[in-house]
Amino acid sequence: xxxxxxxxxxxxxxxxxxxxxxxxxxGAAFIDMGPFNTLVAMAIAVVKxxxxxxxxxxxxxxxxxxxxxxxxxxxxxxxxxxFTLTDEFSRYWTETPSGWGAATSAPPSSR
Amino acid sequence: xxxxxxxxxxxHPRFLAHHFTDIEQQFEAGTLGMWLFLITEIMFFGxxxxxxxxxxxxxxxAFEAGSHLLDVKLGAINTAVLIGSSLTMALAVxxxxxxxxxxxxxxxxxxxxxxxxxxxxxAHEYHHKWETGLVPGFHWGPTEEVHLHPEAALPHVExxxxxxxxMTGLHALHMIIGFGIMAVLVWQAARGRFDGGYYSPIxxxxxxxxxVDIVWIFLxxxxxxxxxxx
Numbered sequence: 001x002x003x004x005x006x007x008x009x010x011x012x013x014x015x016x017x018x019x020x021x022x023x024x025x026x027g028a029a030f031i032d033m034g035p036f037n038t039l040v041a042m043a044i045a046v047v048k049x050x051x052x053x054x055x056x057x058x059x060x061x062x063x064x065x066x067x068x069x070x071x072x073x074x075x076x077x078x079x080x081x082x083f084t085l086t087d088e089f090s091r092y093w094t095e096t097p098s099g100w101g102a103a104t105s106a107p108p109s110s111r
Numbered sequence: 112x113x114x115x116x117x118x119x120x121x122x123h124p125r126f127l128a129h130h131f132t133d134i135e136q137q138f139e140a141g142t143l144g145m146w147l148f149l150i151t152e153i154m155f156f157g158x159x160x161x162x163x164x165x166x167x168x169x170x171x172x173a174f175e176a177g178s179h180l181l182d183v184k185l186g187a188i189n190t191a192v193l194i195g196s197s198l199t200m201a202l203a204v205x206x207x208x209x210x211x212x213x214x215x216x217x218x219x220x221x222x223x224x225x226x227x228x229x230x231x232x233x234a235h236e237y238h239h240k241w242e243t244g245l246v247p248g249f250h251w252g253p254t255e256e257v258h259l260h261p262e263a264a265l266p267h268v269e270x271x272x273x274x275x276x277x278m279t280g281l282h283a284l285h286m287i288i289g290f291g292i293m294a295v296l297v298w299q300a301a302r303g304r305f306d307g308g309y310y311s312p313i314x315x316x317x318x319x320x321x322x323v324d325i326v327w328i329f330l331x332x333x334x335x336x337x338x339x340x341x
Contacts, residue, residue: 052324052328069146
């Protein structure tokens with residue numbers, strides 16, 4: 001049968017690591033790090049995701065084909081995020097050409 | 112194909128479909144298929160996360176005010192519960208690998224129990240949101256919360272709660288589906304379907320369950336922990 005049997009202690013260790021990271025991310029939310037709060041929270045979430053994907057979902061011992069497919073899936077997600085956000089960030093860097101209408105000229109803000 | 116070739120033998124056990132060369136190949140195909148499905152799920156949730164990012168950038172203070180109205184303690188407890196259910200699911204798959212029927216059933220039921228606890232806590236949170244008038248569209252009009260957090264009166268807090276209910280609701284729906292899958296697996300395991308080392312259905316169900324866990328791993332900080340609580 002495919003896939004080797006992972007010792008139980010590995011699963012327990014990953015579980016404990018995930019709990020520790022959850023505690024860390026909650027703790028970090030109570031410390032003022034300015035714009036880095038979101039960054040730290042996302043970095044911890046990505047580490048947790050990697051632990052789940054590699055160990056609980058057995059990607060570590062999966063075939064190369066499966067690994068490539070999963071990597072391609074995440075790459076596509078990154079495309080979705082990156083291009084959506086670059087548009088959002090850079091949209092107001094230049095002035096709206098005259099005649100494009102007032103509706104698109106002002107950045108929405110309630111910050 | 113002759114009748115003889117259709118017979119199940121040691122080289123061709125009953126759980127090996129005839130269009131696969133061997134069990135290895137069958138397992139590989141099943142796992143890959145499940146991952147492909149999960150990638151469509153990643154893109155499905157990914158679209159929601161992308162629009163969440165944009166609206167959060169647009170209405171930062173409203174999103175932070177909305178986040179302050181969520182209970183971090185309950186969110187953290189639910190995160191731990193869901194991680195625990197991922198552990199029991201991983202152990203259930205392991206029991207399937209080692210062909211231990213009893214352990215398999217026990218761990219599947221434990222996974223269902225922890226999933227049930229998660230959904231129970233979620234239901235409690237939803238109920239609280241309803242009681243304090245934080246359900247956009249149906250029951251909007253924050254009551255006591257407005258006095259505790261004056262910023263909750265910002266116009267776009269309602270938008271944050273749209274995201275809260277849509278994202279956690281879709282996540283809960285996935286868990287309910289997972290709950291049904293577990294129930295079927297328990298029934299099949301009890302009837303001995305997975306005796307003899309066949310565990311492909313448990314493996315792919317595990318992939319699904321862990322994926323749902325990962326979605327929550329991102330939802331928790333993005334909904335409960337933004338805006339700083341210091």
